[in-house]
Amino acid sequence: MEVDRNYRCKVVKPDDFDEFWDGVLSDVNAIDLDPSMEKDDLRSNDEVDVYQVYYNSLDHVRISAWYSVPKGATGKLPAMIQLPGYQSDPPIAREWAAKGYACISVNPRGKVRSRTQFDPGYPGLLTYGIVDKNSYSYRGFYVDAWRAVDFLLSRPEVDGANIGAVGGSQGGGLAITISAMRKEVKAVSISAPYLCGYMDAIELTHAYPFHEINDYLHTHPERREDVENTVAYFDGISFADKIECAVILNVGLQDNVVPPETGYAVFDAIASNNKKFYEYDGHGHDAGRYMHDAIIDKFFEAELKGGN
Amino acid sequence: MYGNKPADFENFWDDVDNDLAGISIAPEVEYIRMRSNNDADLYGVRITSVGPYRLFAYLSIPKGEGPFPAIYYVPKNGSVHEVIPQGTATGIRSRYVTFSVAGRGMRNSDKPYTAMYPGQLTDGLESADTYVYRGIIADALRGLEYLITRPEVDSTRIVAWGNDIAVLAAARRNEITHVVSTPAYLFDPVEHALKTSSYPLAEYSDYLRLYPDRKHDVESILSMYNTRWHAPEVKAETLLRADHSSGIYNPDVLSDLENGIAGNVTVHESERSSFKDGLFAEKWITEKFFGADATAIVPEHWRSAL
Numbered sequence: 138m139e140v141d142r143n144y145r146c147k148v149v150k151p152d153d154f155d156e157f158w159d160g161v162l163s164d165v166n167a168i169d170l171d172p173s174m175e176k177d178d179l180r181s182n183d184e185v186d187v188y189q190v191y192y193n194s195l196d197h198v199r200i201s202a203w204y205s206v207p208k209g210a211t212g213k214l215p216a217m218i219q220l221p222g223y224q225s226d227p228p229i230a231r232e233w234a235a236k237g238y239a240c241i242s243v244n245p246r247g248k249v250r251s252r253t254q255f256d257p258g259y260p261g262l263l264t265y266g267i268v269d270k271n272s273y274s275y276r277g278f279y280v281d282a283w284r285a286v287d288f289l290l291s292r293p294e295v296d297g298a299n300i301g302a303v304g305g306s307q308g309g310g311l312a313i314t315i316s317a318m319r320k321e322v323k324a325v326s327i328s329a330p331y332l333c334g335y336m337d338a339i340e341l342t343h344a345y346p347f348h349e350i351n352d353y354l355h356t357h358p359e360r361r362e363d364v365e366n367t368v369a370y371f372d373g374i375s376f377a378d379k380i381e382c383a384v385i386l387n388v389g390l391q392d393n394v395v396p397p398e399t400g401y402a403v404f405d406a407i408a409s410n411n412k413k414f415y416e417y418d419g420h421g422h423d424a425g426r427y428m429h430d431a432i433i434d435k436f437f438e439a440e441l442k443g444g445n
Numbered sequence: 446m447y448g449n450k451p452a453d454f455e456n457f458w459d460d461v462d463n464d465l466a467g468i469s470i471a472p473e474v475e476y477i478r479m480r481s482n483n484d485a486d487l488y489g490v491r492i493t494s495v496g497p498y499r500l501f502a503y504l505s506i507p508k509g510e511g512p513f514p515a516i517y518y519v520p521k522n523g524s525v526h527e528v529i530p531q532g533t534a535t536g537i538r539s540r541y542v543t544f545s546v547a548g549r550g551m552r553n554s555d556k557p558y559t560a561m562y563p564g565q566l567t568d569g570l571e572s573a574d575t576y577v578y579r580g581i582i583a584d585a586l587r588g589l590e591y592l593i594t595r596p597e598v599d600s601t602r603i604v605a606w607g608n609d610i611a612v613l614a615a616a617r618r619n620e621i622t623h624v625v626s627t628p629a630y631l632f633d634p635v636e637h638a639l640k641t642s643s644y645p646l647a648e649y650s651d652y653l654r655l656y657p658d659r660k661h662d663v664e665s666i667l668s669m670y671n672t673r674w675h676a677p678e679v680k681a682e683t684l685l686r687a688d689h690s691s692g693i694y695n696p697d698v699l700s701d702l703e704n705g706i707a708g709n710v711t712v713h714e715s716e717r718s719s720f721k722d723g724l725f726a727e728k729w730i731t732e733k734f735f736g737a738d739a740t741a742i743v744p745e746h747w748r749s750a751l
Contacts, residue, residue, distance in 0.1 A: 139749070179651050180563070182642065224525040226562040231642060249524050249562055258552060259525040260480070343535045344744050345527065356479045391720035393532040393744035421720030421746070422532055427689075 140390050144398035146334035148368070150375040157270060157370055158318065165195045165280050170287050174204065184208055185234040189250075190241065192288050195280040201250035202285065203227065203242040205234035206294060213296035214239040215441040216289045218322070220282055220304030220311040221248060223331060223346050224259050236434070237442070239295050241288055245281035245311075247274070263349040268363045270370045275332070279318075279371070282311045286319045299323055299441040303433065306395060306422065307331045309386075310373050313403065317379035324383040324440035326433045329392055329424040333373035334399035336365055341396035374399075377406035383440045384412035387429050389420030448664060450674045457573060457669050458617065461583050464495040470591050474504070480528055484508060484539035487528065494549070494587040495580055501553035502546040502588060503528045505538045506597050514602035514734045516541045517592055517621070519585045519610040520548025522630065522645045524562050532723070536742045542598050546588035548581040548610075566630060566648035573666045582670070585614045593620050602734045605681070609672050612706075615683070616675035623733055624679065624708075625726055627686040628694045632672045632702055635664045637693050646693065676705030683708055684729050686722065689715040724750055 151157070172192040180187035180203075190202040206214065219242040221227040226249050233240035246255040247262055257265035257274055266272035289295045303326040304312040310332030316325040331346075338347045339354075354361055369375060384407055388400035397416070404414050415432065417425025438444035451457070473491040480487035480503075490502040505528065507513050516537070518530065526547035529537065537543070547553040550560025550568075560568065560577070568577040589605070592598060604623035605611040609631035615621040630638075630645045638649035649667075653660055668674065683706050687696045696703075696714050703710045713725050724747055731741040740751060 140746070179655050182651075182654060224523075224527065224531050226524050228644065229563065260528065342745055344532050345529065345535070346531060348535050352479050352482070355482060389718075389720065391718075391746045391750070393534075393720065393723070393746055396746065419721065420718045421723060423717070423719040427717040 140397050142401050144337075144402055146337045146372075146374055146399060146402045148334060148336065148372045148374050150378075151366075151369050154370060154375055161195065161276060161280060162318075165284070168193050168195070168197060170284065170291065172288050172291055180229055180231075181208075182231065185231045187229055187231065190288065192284060194246070194284050195277040196254075198246050198254045198277060198281070199251070200246065200281045200284065201244045201248075202288070203229045204240070204288075205229060205231050205242070206239045207234050207237055210237070210294065214294050215299035215301070215437075216240065216295045217437070218243065218282075218285045218289070218300065218302040218315065220302060220308035220315070221245070222305060223262070223307040238301075238437075239289065239292065241285045243282050243285045245278045247278070251281070260345060260349045260352070263346050264353040267350075267353065267367050268360055270367045273367050273371060275371045279311065279314050283315050283319055286315070286321050290321065297321060301325065301437050301441050303437075305329050305424065305426070313373040313380065314376050316382050316384070317376035320381070322382055324437060325380070326436060327384065327386040328426070328429070329388055329395045329422055330373055330386065330400055330403055331395045332371065333403040334396075335368040335372055337402075338396050338399055341398055342393065344393055346394070373403050374406050377403050378408045380407045380409050382409060382411070383436070384409050385415065385432065385436050386412070387415035387417065387424045389422060389424040390416055390418045391421045392424065394422040448668060451665070451668050454669060454674060461495070461579060461586070462617070465583055465587055465590070468493055468495060468497050470587065470594075472591055482535075482538075484536065490591065492587055492591050495583040496549075498549050498558075498580060498584070499554070499556075500546060500549065500584055500587070501526070502544060502591070504595070505529070505543040506595075507539050507542065511542075511597040512599035513540065513542045513597055515592060515598045515604070516543045516730075517589060517603060517605050518543065518545040519588070519605055519607040519614055520546055520551060520581055521607055521610070522562065522565060524552055524560065526552045526554070532719070532744065534742050534744045540742055542592075542595065544588065544592045546584060548584040550577065550581070554584075563644050563648045563651070566645050567652045570652065570663060570666060573669050576666055578670055582610065582613050582617075585610050586617055589614060589618050589620060604730055604734075612672045612679060612683070612702075613670065613675050615681045616678035619680055621681050623730065624681045624683040625686065625730060626683065628672065628699060628702065631667075631670050632694065632699065634667050634671065635660070637698070641693055672702055673705060676702055677707055679706045680708045682733060683710045684726060685710060685712045686726060687712050687714050689717050720747060720750075723747070
């Protein structure tokens with residue numbers, strides 16, 4: 138199918154969007170972060186020290202993360218937040234630490250090591266509690282990711298003025314929300330962003346994970362309006378007008394997981410004037426990663442390290 | 446280097462088969478309404494593997510008259526257990542029986558053993574008998590044994606689809622007629638793990654960094670699982686999905702595996718595009734099962750390339 142680069146998604150940002158998320162943030166801000174950190178000798182190597190991290194999030198769910206720092210670094214480090222895909226297990230981002238960043242790779246609720254208190258499974262996460270914005274799985278899941286900023290700010294080795302966020306697929310969707318909601322994020326790289334234009338995506342593609350919503354609506358057709366109302370609060374497009382930091386965004390034109398049309402739509406909605414779009418013809422959900430990785434490196438080098 | 450085939454290789458794997466033969470599959474099958482549709486019905490299946498260990502699997506059966514060719518998604522190195530892989534056109538469920546087994550430690554088969562990723566690849570690496578992959582390979586074989594009991598399955602067209610485990614399963618079970626494998630961590634594993642910091646292979650190098658005195662033991666244990674030694678027993682027609690030439694498991698590295706497999710082998714070097722690599726695999730299996738004139742069922746954004 139020909140990709141419509143001017144595609145516009147159906148989602149309408151709710152009038153009380155800010156009020157809803159202010160309430161969620163008020164709830165989580167009342168919960169002590171209480172971070173813990175333990176060196177993982179098995180995962181550390183000659184270049185990088187790796188730590189297993191835990192902190193509290195919404196509903197007092199304990200969230201795990203991997204924290205990687207360059208071995209023997211002195212002075213303040215620029216920092217990176219690595220955000221995970223939907224079905225992949227969150228990586229230990231040693232490669233970012235090897236490039237000189239303090240990097241936290243978050244395991245939001247339901248992911249490996251963060252499953253004890255909340256575990257809707259896969260398939261399952263995308264539609265868990267979807268009938269109400271207050272019960273929807275991503276209410277807590279998003280906040281778990283955003284709290285990574287608080288963890289980084291608690292670390293003496295981190296330069297809080299130079300924090301970046303990076304992710305692909307669900308990680309790209311999370312990168313949109315974290316850069317919208319946490320102004321400490323100075324630069325963001327978004328690849329093949331999931332969780333944008335939900336109700337369009339389920340018509341543009343019939344592959345999991347978006348197809349979970351089709352499964353749900355096939356079983357509960359009477360809930361369609363509830364579903365549409367809920368996801369409007371979680372759609373990346375609804376967050377996009379809050380993004381003011383430097384942005385790069387890339388899509389693959391043959392993406393079989395996240396329709397590229399929604400990537401164009403969310404990019405158009407991003408408020409930042411410092412934004413750049415990359416499209417890769419002949420690429421699917423990889424979104425041209427083998428070519429784009431170097432662009433991401435240079436982008437953060439310039440934005441967080443003052444490089445050229 | 447990769448060393449020699451272990452002297453007790455056949456006995457080791459015969460013991461696995463004997464352990465399986467001593468345990469009833471004991472299937473329990475439950476209809477899953479939410480994941481059933483106009484194309485196919487989905488069932489949750491529980492079966493027993495060695496241990497005894499209870500496993501979970503998703504079984505999708507097309508509507509209409511069978512039998513149908515089957516895609517057997519073998520256990521993988523990752524926590525998430527899918528009905529069909531992410532990004533696959535859901536329409537394939539109208540054409541194939543699909544069967545996806547969660548090996549022990551994966552979601553849905555994680556009681557009592559919950560694997561970590563990374564972590565799973567070195568669990569129990571104290572000996573060949575305690576290594577978790579002994580159980581995981583048994584899980585893959587047990588899944589196949591259940592699948593072929595299903596009357597909806599065309600026994601002349603069963604493809605094992607996955608990473609290295611697809612090759613091992615085909616080596617141990619001739620009922621697998623085709624293989625689509627992306628080698629990732631069991632072909633000369635120690636040799637290649639020492640060249641990378643990327644997971645999953647790096648799990649082995651992490652382990653050997655912390656326990657360098659165990660290198661000989663680890664090599665010996667993993668030689669039981671090295672697809673190099675299993676390849677001659679693979680009679681199935683095989684697609685090896687190799688890394689790009691810049692990657693670890695590139696076509697040159699895999700040439701011994703390619704030449705070792707007894708069945709016909711096609712090697713596809715990654716074009717570093719999930720679209721191009723995925724389309725090649727879908728067209729390959731479609732041609733093998735339905736002939737050169739058949740059209741692959743692919744996602745919307747790939748169709749213009751058919």
